[in-house]
Amino acid sequence: MKILVTVKRVTDPDAKVKIKPDGTGIITEGIEYKANPFDEIAVEEALRLTEKSGGEVVVVSIGPAEATKELRTALAMGAHRGILVDARDEGLDSLLTARILQKLVAKEQPDLVLLGKQAVDGDSNQVGQILACLLGLPQACFASKIVLEGGRAVVTREVDGGLETLSVPLPAVVTADLRLNEPRYASLPGIMKAKKKPIDTLTLESLGLAGVAPKVRIRGYAAPPARKGGRKVASVEELVDLLKNEAKVI
Amino acid sequence: MSKILVIVEPQGDALRPVTLNSVTLARQAAAATGGSVTLLVVGSGVGPLAQAAAQYGDVLVADQPELGRYLAEAWSLAVVAAVQQLGARLVVVGATSLGKDLLPRVAGALDAGMGSDVSALVGIDASKVTFLREMWAGNVLATLEIEGPCALATARPTEFAPAAPLAAPGSITPVAGLSLAGLQTQWVGFAPSISARPDLTEAKVVASAGRGTKGADGIKLVEQLADLFGGALGATRAVVDAGWLPNDLQVGQTGKVVAPELYFAVGLSGAIQHLAGMKASKVIVAINKDEEAPILAVADYALVADLFKAVPELIERIKAVR
Numbered sequence: 001m002k003i004l005v006t007v008k009r010v011t012d013p014d015a016k017v018k019i020k021p022d023g024t025g026i027i028t029e030g031i032e033y034k035a036n037p038f039d040e041i042a043v044e045e046a047l048r049l050t051e052k053s054g055g056e057v058v059v060v061s062i063g064p065a066e067a068t069k070e071l072r073t074a075l076a077m078g079a080h081r082g083i084l085v086d087a088r089d090e091g092l093d094s095l096l097t098a099r100i101l102q103k104l105v106a107k108e109q110p111d112l113v114l115l116g117k118q119a120v121d122g123d124s125n126q127v128g129q130i131l132a133c134l135l136g137l138p139q140a141c142f143a144s145k146i147v148l149e150g151g152r153a154v155v156t157r158e159v160d161g162g163l164e165t166l167s168v169p170l171p172a173v174v175t176a177d178l179r180l181n182e183p184r185y186a187s188l189p190g191i192m193k194a195k196k197k198p199i200d201t202l203t204l205e206s207l208g209l210a211g212v213a214p215k216v217r218i219r220g221y222a223a224p225p226a227r228k229g230g231r232k233v234a235s236v237e238e239l240v241d242l243l244k245n246e247a248k249v250i
Numbered sequence: 251m252s253k254i255l256v257i258v259e260p261q262g263d264a265l266r267p268v269t270l271n272s273v274t275l276a277r278q279a280a281a282a283t284g285g286s287v288t289l290l291v292v293g294s295g296v297g298p299l300a301q302a303a304a305q306y307g308d309v310l311v312a313d314q315p316e317l318g319r320y321l322a323e324a325w326s327l328a329v330v331a332a333v334q335q336l337g338a339r340l341v342v343v344g345a346t347s348l349g350k351d352l353l354p355r356v357a358g359a360l361d362a363g364m365g366s367d368v369s370a371l372v373g374i375d376a377s378k379v380t381f382l383r384e385m386w387a388g389n390v391l392a393t394l395e396i397e398g399p400c401a402l403a404t405a406r407p408t409e410f411a412p413a414a415p416l417a418a419p420g421s422i423t424p425v426a427g428l429s430l431a432g433l434q435t436q437w438v439g440f441a442p443s444i445s446a447r448p449d450l451t452e453a454k455v456v457a458s459a460g461r462g463t464k465g466a467d468g469i470k471l472v473e474q475l476a477d478l479f480g481g482a483l484g485a486t487r488a489v490v491d492a493g494w495l496p497n498d499l500q501v502g503q504t505g506k507v508v509a510p511e512l513y514f515a516v517g518l519s520g521a522i523q524h525l526a527g528m529k530a531s532k533v534i535v536a537i538n539k540d541e542e543a544p545i546l547a548v549a550d551y552a553l554v555a556d557l558f559k560a561v562p563e564l565i566e567r568i569k570a571v572r
Contacts, residue, residue, distance in 0.1 A: 011386070013387070013523070014521075014522075016389055016522060017386045017389050017390065019390060026386070026390065038504075093363060094354065094357070094364065095357060095358070095361070095362075095363065095364075098358060117504075118504065120386075120387065120503065120504070120523075121385065121386055122385055123366065123367070123384070123385050123386070123387065123503060124364075124366045125350050125354070125366055126354035126357065126364060126366060127354075128354075129322065129351060129352075129353075129354035129355045129357075129358070130354045130355065130357055130358035131358070132322075132355060132358075133326065133354075133355040133356075133357075133358030133359050134358050137434075138323055138434040138435040139322050139323070139351075139355065139435075140435075141322070141350075141351045142347065142350075142351070144497065154438065157347075158347070158497045158498060159347040159348070159351075159498070160346055160347045160348070160449075160498060161442055161443060161449075161498065162440055162441050162442035162443045162498065163440070163441045163443075164437075164439070164440045164441075165437075165438040165439045165440070165441075166321075166435055166436065166437060166438060167435075167436040167438050168434060168435050168436070169434050177497065178487065178490065178491065178497060178500075178504060179490065179491075179493075179497050214363075215362065215363030215396060215397050215398050216363040216364070216365065216394060216395070216396050216397075217394070217395050217397075218385075218392045218393065218394055218395075219380070219393045219394070219395045220392065220393035221390050221391075221392055221393075222390070222391045222392075222393075223389075223390070223391065224384060224388060224389070224390075224391040227529050227534075227548050229534065229547060229548045229549045229550050229552070230546065230547040230548070230549070230552060231549075231550060231551055231552060232546070232552050232553075232554065233551050233552065233553050235553075236553065236555070236560050236563040236564050236567055237567060239535065239551055239553050239564065240564065240567040240568055240571060242551055243512075243533075243535070243551070243568075244571050247512075247533045247550065247551075249511055249512045249532075249533050250479075250512075250568055250571065250572060
């Protein structure tokens with residue numbers, strides 16, 4: 001069993017990002033970066049699946065050289081090797097990102113591709129689905145449970161109104177939702193071992209994707225209109241009076 | 251003269267209400283180009299659904315046994331065939347779990363750019379479509395430009411009013427030459443969340459529980475508050491993470507986006523990612539014992555109090571004045 005897992009380097013999800021005054025991007029000075037939380041869940045699941053039945057977990061990040069840190073973290077959790085595709089978000093969209101992964105899948109021939117359902121910077125939730133289409137593979141998105149049996153993945157999906165279960169033949173593309181698992185922390189021996197694990201660096205040129213223009217571009221960044229709030233009420237009695245007589249909602 | 255295609259999300263033989271919000275975005279795009287709106291009905295034995303959809307525009311129908319249950323693999327083929335038959339300039343579906351699962355797969359097949367969870371249409375011409383959409387958990391409002399002859403978007407339902415029916419129903423035309431060979435996905439089952447409460451995204455009143463509810467007893471109070479209005483129950487990511495409530499009740503960046511008339515935030519701090527899912531609510535009431543909780547600065551009415559005392563009193567006092 002070979003599993004390819006994505007690990008995107010994203011701004012710290014618990015930090016509030018600020019926008020450049022000229023609206024051309026976010027202010028990156030002083031910002032912390034972390035692995036996309038949904039990708040961490042995908043890495044954890046890949047480790048659990050291969051720990052059960054043996055296999056290899058290959059982690060891939062598409063980003064700047066600094067994303068090596070997030071790959072090392074995944075390697076310290078237990079992944080076997082890493083691939084860094086040197087590219088910047090500014091030149092990518094979901095379609096191009098999926099095309100990069102398509103090339104890697106052709107090269108690595110994994111049995112399963114696991115991705116986080118969305119990256120918490122762009123919040124697009126597209127890459128896994130596009131990749132599945134480009135590869136002509138079935139998809140099972142927003143997974144809360146994955147069972148491998150008889151060359152198939154039986155995946156429970158978090159959908160509106162309940163939980164849906166699909167069975168897809170391998171190879172397949174699965175995206176991880178929040179409750180799939182609780183990712184482990186890297187152990188100290190794990191961190192030591194990770195330093196020696198290989199990380200290959202590839203470029204868009206080496207993948208034959210140099211000069212492919214994204215179809216989707218961000219032309220401006222602005223702060224959403226602020227909500228006027230913050231009126232303190234002193235008691236439940238006052239609250240009910242305001243809801244009835246001012247807001248007129250009860 | 252652009253053709254705008256809206257994918258109908260079914261709810262039995264009716265349109266899931268969120269479809270009508272997508273129709274509104276599509277009508278805006280059609281109006282901007284002097285074009286027209288077509289609705290796509292996908293399924294098996296969907297005659298009545300097609301009739302219902304025709305109240306809002308011309309309809310294309312992909313009606314085959316393999317399409318009877320939503321599966322991304324099969325439905326994406328139907329959408330691609332419809333897009334090609336119509337020559338669609340823009341394809342819209344609601345940003346629901348179905349829309350989010352389906353539309354990127356269509357984007358892959360059409361080699362087309364897509365905007366996720368768009369909140370406004372800025373412009374549309376023959377070569378570009380421009381939308382607004384939130385990124386970074388609602389901290390950034392981005393202007394997104396999609397190039398190419400066909401663009402795709404999932405529409406954030408809370409940002410578009412439901413469309414009204416037309417004076418006269420539209421035509422109904424089948425999608426021709428649809429081949430569904432080689433499907434690999436098997437549907438195994440569906441376990442519905444058992445709830446007598448309305449859909450979170452469609453409820454007029456939502457009461458959401460945060461970590462401050464401390465589990466079952468506190469959540470019961472929030473449920474009672476929701477039920478007082480026949481409203482929906484929501485939860486923060488922390489509550490879902492803890493397994494106190496199911497994930498489909500999660501409000502926020504990675505859950506549902508809601509905009510009810512009245513939103514009660516009970517024992518929740520107002521993390522960035524939660525605010526992303528509820529800040530468009532008309533009236534927000536926050537109850538939190540921590541004076542520093544960010545939710546209090548966002549709420550229209552902020553009550554600093556112990557929820558275990560305040561919520562029972564609130565329920566009694568609301569009952570008394572209604």
